[in-house]
Amino acid sequence: MEVKAEEIVRAEGLCKSFPLSAKLRRIEHTSKTRQIAVDGLDFSAYRGEIYGLLGPNGAGKTTTLRMLSTLIRPDAGDAFVCGHSVVREPGRVRDKIGFMTGELKLESFFTPDYLFDFFGAMHGVEKAVLARRKRELFSRFGIDRFAGVKVKNLSTGMTQKVSLVVSIVHDPDVVIFDEPTNGLDVLTAKVVTDFLAELRAMGKSVILSTHIFSLVEKLCDRVGIIIDGRMIADAPLGEFTREKSLETAFFDLYHAVKGEEL
Amino acid sequence: MKLGALIRKEFFRFFHDPRLIVTMLLPGLLIFILYSVLGSIVSSDGEEDATYSFRAYLSGESQTVAAVEAAIAAGGSTVEWLPADDLEAAKREVKEGNVAALVVFSDGFDAAERPSVEIYYDLQNDESAAFAMLAGAVLQEIGARFTVERVSVRADAELGAQIMSQILPLLMAVLVFSACMSVTLEAVAGEKERGTLSTILVTSVRRSHIALAKVVALSCIASIGAASSFLGVALSMPRLMNVSMDVFGEYSAASYLLLFPLIVSTVPLIVSLISIVSAYSRSLKEASAYTSVLMIVVMVVSLVSGFISVGDWVTAIPLLNAVAVMQTILTGALPVWQALVSVGVNLLFTALAVWIISAMLSSERIMFGK
Ligand SMILES: Nc1ncnc2c1ncn2[C@@H]1O[C@H](COP(=O)(O)OP(=O)(O)O)[C@@H](O)[C@H]1O
Ligand SMILES: [Mg+2]
Numbered sequence: 001m002e003v004k005a006e007e008i009v010r011a012e013g014l015c016k017s018f019p020l021s022a023k024l025r026r027i028e029h030t031s032k033t034r035q036i037a038v039d040g041l042d043f044s045a046y047r048g049e050i051y052g053l054l055g056p057n058g059a060g061k062t063t064t065l066r067m068l069s070t071l072i073r074p075d076a077g078d079a080f081v082c083g084h085s086v087v088r089e090p091g092r093v094r095d096k097i098g099f100m101t102g103e104l105k106l107e108s109f110f111t112p113d114y115l116f117d118f119f120g121a122m123h124g125v126e127k128a129v130l131a132r133r134k135r136e137l138f139s140r141f142g143i144d145r146f147a148g149v150k151v152k153n154l155s156t157g158m159t160q161k162v163s164l165v166v167s168i169v170h171d172p173d174v175v176i177f178d179e180p181t182n183g184l185d186v187l188t189a190k191v192v193t194d195f196l197a198e199l200r201a202m203g204k205s206v207i208l209s210t211h212i213f214s215l216v217e218k219l220c221d222r223v224g225i226i227i228d229g230r231m232i233a234d235a236p237l238g239e240f241t242r243e244k245s246l247e248t249a250f251f252d253l254y255h256a257v258k259g260e261e262l
Numbered sequence: 263m264k265l266g267a268l269i270r271k272e273f274f275r276f277f278h279d280p281r282l283i284v285t286m287l288l289p290g291l292l293i294f295i296l297y298s299v300l301g302s303i304v305s306s307d308g309e310e311d312a313t314y315s316f317r318a319y320l321s322g323e324s325q326t327v328a329a330v331e332a333a334i335a336a337g338g339s340t341v342e343w344l345p346a347d348d349l350e351a352a353k354r355e356v357k358e359g360n361v362a363a364l365v366v367f368s369d370g371f372d373a374a375e376r377p378s379v380e381i382y383y384d385l386q387n388d389e390s391a392a393f394a395m396l397a398g399a400v401l402q403e404i405g406a407r408f409t410v411e412r413v414s415v416r417a418d419a420e421l422g423a424q425i426m427s428q429i430l431p432l433l434m435a436v437l438v439f440s441a442c443m444s445v446t447l448e449a450v451a452g453e454k455e456r457g458t459l460s461t462i463l464v465t466s467v468r469r470s471h472i473a474l475a476k477v478v479a480l481s482c483i484a485s486i487g488a489a490s491s492f493l494g495v496a497l498s499m500p501r502l503m504n505v506s507m508d509v510f511g512e513y514s515a516a517s518y519l520l521l522f523p524l525i526v527s528t529v530p531l532i533v534s535l536i537s538i539v540s541a542y543s544r545s546l547k548e549a550s551a552y553t554s555v556l557m558i559v560v561m562v563v564s565l566v567s568g569f570i571s572v573g574d575w576v577t578a579i580p581l582l583n584a585v586a587v588m589q590t591i592l593t594g595a596l597p598v599w600q601a602l603v604s605v606g607v608n609l610l611f612t613a614l615a616v617w618i619i620s621a622m623l624s625s626e627r628i629m630f631g632k
Binding site: 018066069071072073091094095099103104105106107109110114118119121122123124167170 | 263264267268271274275278279453456457458460461462463464465466467626629630631
């Protein structure tokens with residue numbers, strides 16, 4: 001039996017629906033005026049672990065992670081990051097988390113050096129602490145040689161490293177990562193997965209979302225399977241893969257919920 | 263500290279990119295070149311093909327009058343001479359447009375050794391200008407013996423001020439707007455489209471600080487562009503309008519002291535208006551389209567204010583107040599209170615706009631909606 005570690009993120013009955021514009025209704029061939037994205041989600045993630053939210057497209061993963069990172073507000077329910085409520089203390093939560101997605105971009109005109117300092121200032125990191133962290137992280141991830149090169153002149157892999165490092169400039173306890181390897185070539189994807197493993201080694205907690213089984217199998221300690229905004233199963237990875245592959249386990253659950261339709 | 267870092271970032275972005283600096287300063291230079299060229303074309307394009315039935319005052323006698331009549335008749339026009347008893351009254355009538363000109367021959371013109379002839383006319387009146395041009399040319403042709411002088415009945419400065427007060431405010435509105443537009447669209451709509459704004463929204467920095475930093479920094483940058491354009495206009499305007507540079511000397515230091523804050527107060531307001539539009543838009547393209555509409559509105563408003571006479575209530579209307587008060591100042595008046603109230607009103611509306619921007623930055627619908 002695994003030893004339960006300290007709970008670091010807890011979601012309690014998170015709900016979110018979006019108004020559907022006439023345009024979206026047409027695209028999605030529906031007459032509903034609201035789309036339920038997340039429907040009463042509960043789960044817990046533990047310190048020092050990588051938690052994977054696994055689900056198909058449209059399951060509500062992005063919406064969930066955005067609520068955790070306080071970018072959008074839950075309609076109902078709440079989530080706690082290091083004990084701070086995302087609804088009542090969004091500022092405190094933001095200082096505890098690093099949020100990453102492919103959609104968040106760095107201004108490519110600036111150098112890694114400048115961006116690190118700028119985002120350090122945005123998080124209110126002290127100058128001396130910031131300088132020390134920059135030295136450490138830049139050398140750990142091999143950015144130091146490129147610290148003075150504008151991001152637009154860096155390789156894709158190096159750009160990705162810079163984004164990753166900048167997102168943890170304030171030494172957050174929790175890193176939230178939406179679809180970490182989406183749209184990346186194999187080399188850059190490896191940069192990202194290595195980084196996540198490295199974060200765990202540094203004692204950080206990670207929550208990621210993905211629809212890629214192999215990524216979960218490779219990285220995650222704990223998995224939550226989410227379908228249509230609901231948590232279908234939430235357990236350590238080993239419990240899913242004891243008898244069958246994760247993929248088989250997922251589709252068994254999927255068919256149990258949605259029938260045979262695909 | 264976070265606010266300072268945000269402002270410095272905008273400045274750093276701008277001042278380390280030669281391309282941006284050039285695009286900001288270029289309009290001023292282009293305006294100067296364009297208008298100066300235009301000015302030299304306009305002033306050489308003086309020939310009048312139209313025919314007139316001139317009425318002109320004549321003072322003194324000369325046989326050369328017949329030559330003038332002949333030249334006018336050759337051009338298809340006619341002239342009726344009126345005796346000028348009171349020269350000052352005659353000049354007034356020229357200025358009022360009742361007669362084309364006043365021609366004054368010096369005493370004993372045909373016999374004197376160094377006689378002179380003066381033609382008083384009004385540059386702003388086409389008929390008067392045509393007469394002066396024609397009569398002056400004829401007299402100059404025959405007379406090596408005498409001097410011909412064309413004298414405008416309007417003081418140069420008076421004429422200049424009138425032109426300035428009509429054109430400058432509109433021009434300023436357009437120039438300030440374009441300067442604000444080029445930086446703001448890029449820095450707000452561009453950042454939203456590229457996803458670099460979201461990266462900042464993920465941090466714990468306050469939304470109001472992001473909004474304020476944008477407006478402060480972009481206003482400073484836009485002011486540089488606006489100042490460059492203004493210089494371009496100011497330096498080329500006299501040449502374009504054929505009035506002397508003295509026009510600028512005619513305005514007192516006090517007028518400039520009033521004009522400056524008035525113009526400057528419109529910059530942050532326009533920047534924040536464009537920021538609102540940019541924050542609302544999903545893409546840079548969409549934002550540019552909306553902003554063009556906004557620009558047309560601003561232009562129409564400034565244009566209209568030149569034609570309607572406005573009361574004090576206009577100072578309560580942001581932007582329009584600046585245009586109207588500027589017009590008043592340029593005609594030589596010193597509307598101190600209206601100017602101060604206008605500046606205050608503009609700043610108040612800017613504060614309101616900044617508040618709206620930060621509310622928009624906090625709105626998940628606007629920032630993260632589909
Ligand atoms: N801003 C939005 N407006 C309208 N519908 C949305 C919005 N964001 C997400 N949705 C809808 O909510 C559902 C869940 O989306 P999302 O959380 O992005 O899923 P996932 O990340 O798992 O693919 C989808 O049906 C999606 O269309
Ligand atoms: Mg998603």
